[in-house]
Amino acid sequence: MPLGQGLDAVFRPRSIAVIGASQDATKIGGRPVQFLLKYGYAGRVFPVNRSAETVQGLTAYASVDALPEVPDLAVVAVPTGGVVAAVRDCAARGVGAAVILTAGFVDAGESGAAAQAELTAIARDSGMRILGPNCLGAVSVATGVTATFSVNIETAMPEPGAIGIVSQSGNLGSYTMRRLSDAGVGISTFLATGNECDLDVADGIAWMAADPATRVILCCLETCRDAGKLIAAMDLARDAGKPLVVLKIGTSETGVMAAASHTGALAGSDAVFDAVLRRAGAIRVHSMEALVDLAQAAAIVGPDRLPRGNRVAILAASGGFGVMLADAATAAGLAIPRLSEATQARILTAVPFASPLNPVDTTAQVSSRPELLVEMLSAVLEDGGCETTILFSSAGFHLERLSAIYIEALTEIRRRWPDKLLVLCCGGPPETLRKLNALGYVTIEGIDAMCRTVAGLARMGRPAPGCPVPQVEKAARPLPPSAFANENASKQALAEAGIGVLAERVARSRAAALAAAEEIGFPVVLKILSPDIGHKSEVGGVAVGIEDPSGLAAAYDMMMERVRAAAPSARLDGVLVAQMAPRGVELIVGTKTDPIFGPVVLVGLGGIFAEIAEDVAVQVAPVGDGEAESMLRALKAFPLLDGARGRPKADVAAAAAAVAAISRFAVRHADTVAEIDVNPLLVLPAGEGAVALDALIVPSARLKSEIAA
């Protein structure tokens, strides 16, 4: 089914039934009726109430069957026990979509899960789409559709505008809507998906991606119940050129567990979520304030003035505030280039005591002479070296005398440079700020908040291109059981998948080991082979740098003796005779299975570095070679691969190809493989490749029990 299908019935219904409609407008079944009447919904509204003749002045009906026509949309607000029957009635009557406001399903634990499964089945079997249950519903501002009981629209409907909001949590979504309304930002549509028995956030994103009224999509995420749908929906938003701003909560361990317990969904890794959002080109924010600031700024700036880069010029009438802005801009990832000599000269001509570097210290002279402010701003805007100019004013808009001067200058600037982006880091009385906003100026008082918002606008203005994800087919046959137990077989399986390995042979006697070494060529390494020994070196099971046959014989005998002494009950499958590894940079490459997104691939520097420095790149598998290389380049340790400190440059392309191949391997065998651990992947000097020196493949729990059985 196409993503978002059925949401037309939610957002553009010709008629709406409210099942469980109440006369009392403070009740969950009373509010939708009240809102529909109050906000001028133009279609027909049918209250369904078993006993009342009228509800809030409208003719009421005893049941869905009794309705004079089939409504496009049913809002269900009956008590939990009556929901399934009411929804079944709707489906039988041919209703387009049902919004279930009632709670008590998976949100109530086991007891509600069965009833929710029934709802899912009704949707699947009938084709009627269901939003919820346990959701805050939907609002379409332009049409006055209010399939919701949100207290946040009790007083007033938001102004119509270009921001669409989709949220699992009704509270988060409606709080976002209220904060934006308070800030004077217009809304197109609001969708809260609750327990997501059928329609989910992905459907909402997809519908808004196609909705002409929506230009920017805000999304509050707590979890994801269908990874494929979410990824596809984000791609639709990107392809439609609509910035998608995501507030994904649950970043800390406590937060992730709380979110899982609260949504009744699986606890996925926040790092994986982050990678998925990044790959999709979504703009992730980390607080409600950041979400609201960015949405408001985007609404004021509009699509045509978005900055196409991250360079900022900073002007402040105080050196100290200029320093703070420079600090905050740097922390937000913005660049603060020097202004051109010509621009600097022009600034100094206007105000000889100004500091014309970036940040520009305008001095307090601009407070009394607006023409100086106009001239300095013009110089910086004309400079062209920065996509965004930030003007700071601590007191400028608080005092009427100064405010008039600033507004005069800014009106002139807007006239002269209608297309350039100048933002104002300032506070002031609400009516002054509204005036500035109406002139096209973003106003944010906090310095950090302003810089973070400009960075967000720059990401909107220069959207990340889509990242090609390779197509990988599931393997026709599972891996042989030996691949899970034996280093050599694991590496063979990886080698067949295109991952480089060194020459190695299994030998079950000293003579066989000698023959293998002659075939491979000295120097060689000897490793014990046993399904029962995890840490080979701890039992004397590794010997490196064996130079000749006599050395090999001695090493073989000593190893057998030491291993038998240290691990007398271990089954020994012989030894592995392997080519001695050349020098290179050691990486750890692994895959794990995320409960939400399935196989993910991880890469970090080998040894203790990745763990202690928390320097690991992660992405949902599979990744292409290009994305794998981006992962390597994102590591703090990347300079070690790139020739830092006079080292030879490593074969980054080969390392990336190996990471990509391992990620494909994990997807191909996702049904049977839980985890892969290539430790180390040795990356040789440029042009010489990369080889897996050791590998471990962990079977899935299902396969493990099959093997055991």
Next chain:
Amino acid sequence: MPLGQGLDAVFRPRSIAVIGASQDATKIGGRPVQFLLKYGYAGRVFPVNRSAETVQGLTAYASVDALPEVPDLAVVAVPTGGVVAAVRDCAARGVGAAVILTAGFVDAGESGAAAQAELTAIARDSGMRILGPNCLGAVSVATGVTATFSVNIETAMPEPGAIGIVSQSGNLGSYTMRRLSDAGVGISTFLATGNECDLDVADGIAWMAADPATRVILCCLETCRDAGKLIAAMDLARDAGKPLVVLKIGTSETGVMAAASHTGALAGSDAVFDAVLRRAGAIRVHSMEALVDLAQAAAIVGPDRLPRGNRVAILAASGGFGVMLADAATAAGLAIPRLSEATQARILTAVPFASPLNPVDTTAQVSSRPELLVEMLSAVLEDGGCETTILFSSAGFHLERLSAIYIEALTEIRRRWPDKLLVLCCGGPPETLRKLNALGYVTIEGIDAMCRTVAGLARMGRPAPGCPVPQVEKAARPLPPSAFANENASKQALAEAGIGVLAERVARSRAAALAAAEEIGFPVVLKILSPDIGHKSEVGGVAVGIEDPSGLAAAYDMMMERVRAAAPSARLDGVLVAQMAPRGVELIVGTKTDPIFGPVVLVGLGGIFAEIAEDVAVQVAPVGDGEAESMLRALKAFPLLDGARGRPKADVAAAAAAVAAISRFAVRHADTVAEIDVNPLLVLPAGEGAVALDALIVPSARLKSEIAA
């Protein structure tokens, strides 16, 4: 001179002269007079004006000499060219202190520096204290002393209160004052020190530490012109039990450079500043918002209710907001322990569908039944497992109906638990928030901001103890020149200072090397000794693991041959024969000279780790053994010293003692040593010590030129 001496004349003058007083209250010389009259300063005010008979209704005097009495305080607002003469007149007449508002001194570059030096000399010679020049001056709210032209008090004087503000930047300081006033927070005193020709921020901190009206000191820092004074003043504040909250700006490279250019002072390292503040127990904040939030919260909470720990309980009527609070609390370093079984049971008795873990999901039931909110809050406050309880409400105070319910519950809670700390993460109409503040509730709308503020309160409630700094005397004799050129001599100098080294001998022939090796005992290491060779191993100048005399002879001959081939013009001083190092953990320990704070000591893990992971601890030298150990424990890599992954525990005590000894060495030789680089310091297993394997001592620029001469 005791820190802060002379500020009594600034904050508690019996009479004030305003030199350059103007009739025009918008002028820099008119505003102080206007403010003094408007805000009811009780002492005498003497305008000094060359031509006017009266100024703003007061009798004016033509000169300082013409004044009818000697004023305690002179406010100087004459043009730049007249400042030195006016200040000289004040000093001659015996004025207690002068506040110079006029700019154009070091802030104007070279041209103003000479005049500023004259001001410094006047202060030194006369004993009259000078604030400024180029400063925004001083305000004492209680006494109506307004030696300032700040536009931020144009409309109203702040309420009297317990917060003292001291700032180099007048803009930052007065902006802080206005934001606090807007938030209804009372101020004791305000001091802006500008160019600091005499009095500086340290004097301000010290004075406020002793001022009975000031309970919390806020400090905005751009630079530091006298490290010793600043450190001593911070110690006074700590010893007085007054929290010192510091907004130190200039964290980014651009910011640090902008601050240096703007203040005319040296650009110190932000990391060193950070270490100095931490050692002094100051609470560093990173934004104006954080400063204002924490000051307001401290004013509302008062000293007796400050949390004595960092554990928080979180309650929200929405799971999603609970998750966000858990995320933000974790990021702010707060702990979120589980509530006791008894508390959980009590919560579930009140609201069966609540989630009683921490964060507590109260469900929306609390919105209609205040007694349930009271019961749940009581359960959590009585639990005793958390020092602070955070209650979130997204809409509770925005709607009159809900607001009344919440306020009823919170009034009851305050009555029942007057001493417990409950804070409210909520927005609302200003009058509602003021009512809540008056009840003793901190109200902050932002989730991140709330958690950051609670963490700051917890630091105030559990101040860090003072950190003993060892006394180190300057060395009577400089190091011998060889200590700067020769690895062996460098290590000898360090060994004499108590830093462990391995046995090693200089040998100038093969025979001497053989004799040295026999004396030390095999195995040994051989290293070339040459003042001209930096990277010994790159020219074949290092041989390790030499097991016997024949091996030594061969290694010696090969080294001489290879070094002569690779570096034919290098002067060779022979070889170093050294004991072969055992296995251990390699650290890098170094010292550098910070332009502001002098010698600083740094420590990190050896190899590339410290650099790539940015994992280095820094502190101003000298450090004691205890502080050195804290530095080691602050490293991400500390687990490697502490037995991570089955390694032996390293001799942390010996490593700390070596770091401390190196730091003392740097202070003792601060006049001649610019930098020390011990790389590596090898830390042996516990009980076996730590040894400097290689060391480099870099002479100061002055010594370098002396050596060259």
